[in-house]
Amino acid sequence: MDAVPATMEAVLLTGNGGFECLSCRTDVPVPQPRNGEVLIRVGACGVNNTDINTRTAWYSKAVTVATEAGGGDGFAEAKTEDSGWTGAVPQFPRIQGADAAGRIVAVGDGVDPARIGQRVLVEPVFRGATRFEATYFGSEVDGAFAQYARAPSAHAHPIETPLTDVELASFPCAYSAAENMLTRTALAAGERVLITGASGGVGSAAVQLARRRGAVITALASADKADGVRVLGAAQIEPRDADLVALFGQEHFDVVIDVAGGAGFPALLQVLKRGGRYGVAGAISGPIAELDLRTLYLKDLTLYGCTILEPQVFPNLVGYIERGEIRPVVAATYPLSQIVEAQRAFLTKQHVGKIVLVPGE
Known part of the structure; x- marks a missing residue:
């Protein structure tokens, strides 16, 4: 595997509002995997409603209109204090992105080093100690709008498929x-x-x-x-x-x-x-x-x-992909640096399937 650099390209969400809250940087420190975690070189990441909903604070109970109504500019009536999908106050800056396909390049304590080099798909809802306790990849913790992302080892699912990272990134969320x-x-x-x-x-x-x-x-x-x-x-x-x-x-x-x-x-x-x-x-x-x-x-x-995944859902999904029982539907791809253009296209709702971002292009 290539050496992991000290810094990376990433998109930082700096607050609630419009596209001006998305800051594409090339000097963001690469995260280090902690106990039980893996570090993934992100090959591709998908655009989802939840990314835009979090940026615009649509989850705030003060907002009562359709999601796309404030997708570009945000919602003036939104309240940051209840704008996270869990109802908690979001922490900024945050690297969003719930979809990640890539390869493991480093592991933290307690993870088998043999996982390095493994191709993985990240299950985006990280289950907690109880059934309805969870954190969301790209919401409460940094996600996939970056060249590198860390995730719990248990939620980085090995996958064997001829599909490209762009195609794989259309699946998780x-x-x-x-x-x-x-x-x-x-x-x-x-x-x-x-x-x-x-x-x-x-x-x-x-x-x-x-x-x-x-x-x-x-x-x-x-x-x-x-x-x-x-x-x-x-x-x-x-x-x-x-x-x-x-x-x-x-x-x-x-x-x-x-x-x-x-x-x-x-x-x-x-x-x-x-x-x-x-x-x-x-x-x-x-x-x-x-x-x-x-x-x-x-x-x-x-x-x-339906928000927190049943435990069998993501392993079953990986199986469907590996056996070719479902196929990716990718409407368009953009470099990660063009995330604003990608979200604008997403908000027009003129596409079928997923819009996917590629870091480092």
Whole structure:
């Protein structure tokens, strides 16, 4: 392995706000792996909603509008003190980036030195002592928007695949979020599933992963992205603003997988069958939704909020990748130094799949 330098290229998030809070530097000290950690040379890293949500402080309860509304400039009403996804005060500067594909170049105490040189994919949710205690890679700890990143050894999963680092970096955050929702809702072969936001990173991942399970998929996506979503496995595609009740009636789907939220939420519960399951891991159309409790209890529905990964989710995901059961969907790549341009493109929502950054280019 090449020698590890003393400094690296990295993007520092210096505070909450607009793109001016992203500072690309080339003099950031390379982190040293601590006890139980590995140091990874990052080959590629993905762009996710959570990066922008953290920068703009969208997680603050004072913000009630859709994520992209403040993606460029931030939210004037946001409050830093509750803007972390855990509800804690974020620490700046922070290296963001939840997706990392690369190779281990150094290990800390307690880690087998034989891991040096191993190709890995980082599981972005670092589980704590209890089931619902966790830290997020690129949020509470520094992440992958850099040439080097450290992670707990247990969350740096070995992977053997001919896929490139750019292709691999499209998987961790989006696909683990999608697989976690499918796992929590126990989607089974032959069941009908409705997937919102199906052209985005998590939505397109959910389509592929639901197809892998043998489900019958209806996806919501704009007409110009329908073909891209169809090839991933959707049997039917409807517009994002479709009248779902008129199309499907009051009891049609076994499961709803939602990353949109907002004004469309009530209809999602209406089209679920009695005993249906709803899983959510995002609110790109708005965090405030109307809930008729009569719909919830009279139909015996189960609602799952999905953030912290079930323990089997990421190992299963690595297996799917290695066996070629799912494929990467990369919409575009940018050098890490062009992170602002990449986030601007991300916010237009004109792509299908993931936008990926490459450090050191």
